[in-house]
Amino acid sequence: MDLPVELPLKEILPGILMFTLPVDYGIDHVNIYLIRDGEGWCLFDTGADCEAARALWLRALAGPLVGGLTRIIVSHHHPDHLGLAAWLAQSTGAKILMRPEEREVARATRMLDETSRRQGIDFMLRHGLSLGEAEEIVSGVLHENLGCDEPPPGSSLENGQRLQIGDFGFDVLVLGGHSIAQICLYEPALKLLLTGDQLLERITPNVGVWPYGETHPLPRYIDSLRAIAGLPIEHVLPAHHHAYHAGEARAHGLVAHHQRALRRFKEGLREGMSAVELGEASYGKQSEALHRFLAMGETLAHLLWLESDGHVRSSEDAGVLRWAPIQRSDQPTVQI
Numbered sequence: 001m002d003l004p005v006e007l008p009l010k011e012i013l014p015g016i017l018m019f020t021l022p023v024d025y026g027i028d029h030v031n032i033y034l035i036r037d038g039e040g041w042c043l044f045d046t047g048a049d050c051e052a053a054r055a056l057w058l059r060a061l062a063g064p065l066v067g068g069l070t071r072i073i074v075s076h077h078h079p080d081h082l083g084l085a086a087w088l089a090q091s092t093g094a095k096i097l098m099r100p101e102e103r104e105v106a107r108a109t110r111m112l113d114e115t116s117r118r119q120g121i122d123f124m125l126r127h128g129l130s131l132g133e134a135e136e137i138v139s140g141v142l143h144e145n146l147g148c149d150e151p152p153p154g155s156s157l158e159n160g161q162r163l164q165i166g167d168f169g170f171d172v173l174v175l176g177g178h179s180i181a182q183i184c185l186y187e188p189a190l191k192l193l194l195t196g197d198q199l200l201e202r203i204t205p206n207v208g209v210w211p212y213g214e215t216h217p218l219p220r221y222i223d224s225l226r227a228i229a230g231l232p233i234e235h236v237l238p239a240h241h242h243a244y245h246a247g248e249a250r251a252h253g254l255v256a257h258h259q260r261a262l263r264r265f266k267e268g269l270r271e272g273m274s275a276v277e278l279g280e281a282s283y284g285k286q287s288e289a290l291h292r293f294l295a296m297g298e299t300l301a302h303l304l305w306l307e308s309d310g311h312v313r314s315s316e317d318a319g320v321l322r323w324a325p326i327q328r329s330d331q332p333t334v335q336i
């Protein structure tokens with residue numbers, strides 16, 4: 001199809017479009033996808049809620065997407081994926097398809113009541129952030145930046161379900177680790193995978209422990225990479241940067257990345273460090289609150305793996321969880 005050059009819409013394959021929208025925090029863009037669905041389009045992810053993205057959406061809906069949106073699949077609750085779901089559902093009448101766990105975590109991220117604010121602050125104090133940092137993250141990062149308007153009720157998708165969208169038959173994959181229940185879509189005839197953030201080429205998707213959601217995410221993330229590596233893949237359509245082909249190699253590469261990270265955290269751990277202190281020793285002191293929060297969660301996810309494998313132990317000291325290496329005579333290597 002002919003697409004207007006001034007819109008960041010690109011036809012990846014006949015009937016499948018990539019729409020690249022600006023994001024006004026953290027990363028500067030996100031790719032969302034449109035799949036031809038009869039006269040209209042089924043949308044996979046929505047973009048972040050910012051003026052520039054809304055303006056592009058209005059032009060696209062008045063132009064090449066004039067058939068409208070039939071359904072909106074939200075891969076997971078992060079704001080560059082969920083951010084415009086409420087607005088688009090309201091303005092187009094499209095039905096929302098989203099996992100209930102992701103709705104729940106999206107709500108928790110907004111820190112709407114005093115109990116969840118208190119729990120969020122306690123969680124961050126327990127892992128070594130100061131009270132000022134914890135309050136800045138709860139009110140600023142979580143409530144202001146990462147929170148999204150709640151989309152209207154819709155339905156869910158199940159792992160293993162076959163989802164017919166126009167002429168395409170997608171297998172639904174529900175994968176953990178980056179988020180509690182991220183939806184990816186696999187089209188076996190095309191060997192095509194819509195990954196959301198689960199498998200990115202240039203970025204290592206964040207895997208962390210937060211005041212809400214998964215409590216031990218790294219094993220589920222590694223399992224998901226192995227499941228993806230077992231699929232024949234010729235087209236990877238990710239949420240960030242370009243579409244690419246080497247899905248299996250990238251999945252193996254991310255497993256190796258986490259193996260290296262586990263070794264690095266184990267070697268860097270000194271008796272009595274909190275997750276925040278080990279994160280700062282590994283990543284350096286982060287100047288932005290968002291990055292301090294991400295470093296804490298990512299370090300904690302790896303420490304929990306090392307603990308479950310008997311490499312480190314933890315104990316509480318005046319309300320802060322502190323970690324220590326376990327000296328073992330057999331010195332087993334860290335193995336995923």
Ligand SMILES: [Zn+2]
Nearest residue numbers: 076078178197
């Ligand atoms: Zn994400």
